[in-house]
Amino acid sequence: MSSSKKYINRDLSWLEFNRRVLEEAEDAGTPLLERLQFLSIVQSNLDEFMSVRVAGLQAQSKAGFIKTDFTGYTPQGLIKRLMKRTTRMVKEQYRTYRDLLRLLAKEGVSLTAFRELNDEQKTTMTSYFKQIIYPVLTPMAVDQSRPFPLLHSKELYLAVVLKPEGQGVTEGEEEKTFCAIVQVPSILARTILVPGRKNSRKLSYLLLEDLIKEHIGLLFSGYRTVAVHAFRVTRNSDLTLNEEGAEDLLQEIEKELRRRRRGLPVRLEVEKGIHLDALELLSDELEMEGEAFDEIDGPLDLGFLSKFVAMLPNYEHLRYPKHEPVYPAEFDGEDDMLTVLREKDVLVYHPYESFEVVNDFILEAAADPNVLAIKMTLYRVSVNSVLIQALSSAAESGKQVTVVVEIKARFDEARNIAWARQLEKAGCHVVYGLVGLKTHAKITLVVRREANNLRRYVHVGTGNYNENTARLYTDAGLFTSHPDIGADATALFNEMTGYSTPHLWSSFAVAPIGLKPKLFELIDREIGHALSGRPARIVAKMNSLSNQSMIDKLYQASQAGVKIELIVRGVCCLRPGVPGLSENIRVISIVDRYLEHARILSVAGGGDDEVYISSADWMTRNLSRRVELMCPVYDPGLRSTLMNILEMNLLDNVKARELLSTGSYERVKSPEPPLRSQFQAADIPLWKSIAAAFE
Structure with a gap:
């Protein structure tokens, strides 16, 4: 049987997955605001897919790599198929977006155009632009003295085509155009609430880029605006590390993070109807191949829908019913979790059961004078992590605290570097994993002195130690004091932090x-x-x-x-x-x-x-x-x-x-x-x- 019949290609299978996410946005049985949330997820999924998977295939193609993978595809053939399917998916995504906006308008919420506002609303929005937006904007002209600027990956920009006012043109010659680029500031909210009309409870929002377009002429005095259209570049965001040759892995990753901003362009999204002069400029400067273009009939980057949905007040009937995780019954009302674990193992399943139980496990261990050591792996941690504070507190109280921080966790590298430095300042032993390997295991080991003996308590999980994702992801976690698991946990940390030959595992x-x-x-x-x-x-x-x-x-x-x-x-x-x-x-x-x-x-x-x-x-x-x-x-x-x-x-x-x-x-x-x-x-x-x- 041929490879193409025996196996399904990984990247084509991923597109099928993202289509299933899109189907949730299309499903009339899904609450309306949740459907918009799924559209946002489709966008963020596609951005990561392009910046990592498609970027890798493009690099192989440019290097002349023509070998087929085990599913029977060459990089060149696969790229064409992926782009074709992606274009179809994006069109379906925006058809769904327009359908959902119509349904949202019936609920009294609309994304409106500036021209649809009344005079009073236009005056208010113009004032908002001049006071809040205008001071932040930076027009970047592109000409012989000012080279094409560095465009950041996945940021929203406006391509502005201009002509000088009052300049004569010789008969038979075309009037010369000039191009400039304006970044839509990501520091500002993408959606702006418009003051309501009198006697109306409806909510109207204006997109930030649309408000900038309406007033773009204020940035270019002496020129008239011929066209202004949004565009967006996705760059190769995968890190290329020489771990074995790096003297300091932390510094090497920090350098790579800076290089990521300059990664090769992978995809160019442009607003439908973009001026040909602007398109030609972008194509030439970014050196984009034909299949890497996407012409979008709607606002670029629907990822903004996630924050937009979250900010809407009093629309609970358009969301999933609220579900509060319960505290696991085995620990509920108990002052000492470790006493429970001496008697039995406990399983928790998030998000139905609260992640607070994991935080409490570490907090209790950090405060217990009989706990001698805490060892833990961290892959993706939330912004305001209770665990980081607990580990720091434990180290400051004299406990041996060892943390294996994976600083190569994709798109969380900068955050993990910051956590690693904070833990080191508190006195924790921080290890950055093994050369050539990512540390993805989820495990915590607590070593406690009990009646002249040592007992080991272990938490093993399927998901990250992250309070935020634990409310959104289904994951299992096992708390145990089983001696075989405890012994294996000790051996595993010794392998990750020191020089140990592979262990003969009892359980792991x-x-x-x-x-x-x-x-x-x-x-x-x-x-x-x-x-x-x-x-x-x-x-x-x-x-x-x-x-x-x-x-x-x-x-x-x-x-x-x-x-x-x-x-x-x-x-x-x-x-x-x-x-x-x-x-x-x-x-x-x-x-x-x-x-x-x-x-x-x-x-x-x-x-x-x-x-x-x-x-x-x-x-x-x-x-x-x-x-x-x-x-x-x-x-x-x-x-x-x-x-x-x-x-x-x-x-x-x-x-x-x-x-x-x-x-x-x-x-x-x-x-x-x-x-x-x-x-x-x-x-x-x-x-x-x-x-x-x-x-």
Whole structure:
């Protein structure tokens, strides 16, 4: 079977994922303001895809790289296909945007044009422009003495075409035009509330760039404006690090962050109807190829919709019902979390259960005089992190605090550098991970002195230590004092911070060396069960599946008769339902209110289920270029809870889409009553009692 028929291309699969996000914006059953929020997510997803994935393909193409990937595509062929599909998606995105604006207007909220305002409103907006906006603007002329300016990636600009006022033109000659560029200041709000009309409760907003366009002539006295149109450049934002040759990794990344602003242009978005002189200037200066253009019929960068939706008052009926995470029952009312963990393991599932329990775990450890050491990995941390303050406090009180900060976390590099320096000032031992590897494992180790002995308490999670995303992402976290897990946690931190040979793990499977072999071992065991006539089943939940050898191993298991059910939110390169190859494999994706982020694996084990939680997706980068962690769940009750999470996902027939062998997705069709797994979970007061839904 050819590669193109055996596998789905990773980047084409990602576009299918973003289309599923767009479908949520198109779904009339989704609250109106949430539909606008999904449109914003489509935009931010596409920006990152262009600045990283497409940028990498363009670099390969320019270098003359013509080798096909394992799905059968050359960089040149793939770029053309991606751009074609992206253009179609963007047109659909803006059709949806216009539809949603019409619906929003019926609710009394509108994005209006300056010309539609009455005289009093125009006067007020003009005053706002002169007092607030005008002083911030900087017109940048482009001519022989003033070179083309550096355009920052993903910032909004206006291309202004001008002609001198009162200058005569020789008969038969065209009047000369001049071009200038004005950046739309990102420091100001993109949407401006217009004073309401008398006796009207409706809200009208004006886009910042539209107000600037109306008054652009004030910036160019002596010239008349021929045309003014918005445009936007997306640059290559991937970091290229020489880690082994870097004397100081922190300084090397800071230099790369400065270079990112000057990355090669990848995509140019221009407003529909842009003046040809402006377009020619941008094309020449940016050296953009034809397929990298997108002409947009609407405001550029719909990412502004996220803040716009958040600022609208008193429209709760147009949003999802409010859901407040509950504090886990096992710790609720307890003054000492560690006492609870000496008796039993505790599983939490965010966002249904509060992330405050993780903060409290660290805060309690930091304040406990018998705690000797705290060790923790940090990948993406929120802006005002309680954890940073708690770790700093622990170090200042004399505890041994070790923090492995991943400063190569894409687009969070600058923030993580700042956190690292703050922790170092407080006396923490800060480690920046291992050369050539990202540290993506999510783990905390607390070492406590108890009755002349030491006891280790561990938290292992599937998601980042980030309070903000923990309200938006579904993630699992395990609190335990199991001695095997504690011993492995100690060994893992020793490997990350010192010189240690690979450990013989008692419980963990750790990438880049041990995770993939462990997964293969579990799959091979299920193959053996199937061939012997015993129950054989694999259920796995993850963000992405793109590693070729993992896919081939799953194909092998399918051919042996193992029943495989995969819940893959995003990229999936496996092609299910192909006769003789993958007819025993089913793949679904759930896109709903929360971003499905948990990584959970269940294997039947001949009738005795084993369940694991992990930080790793089944992608090449996770399995071979990162420090990742997979941890078993030993408690039978907690295993049952996690298995029921998987089962409820598999039964979702409202927001689940099934991957077809063609590579496209269709909504799950079922004669059963509607079951929406995320809302089903939210309706249950405590996530632990979800098991009752299946008894």
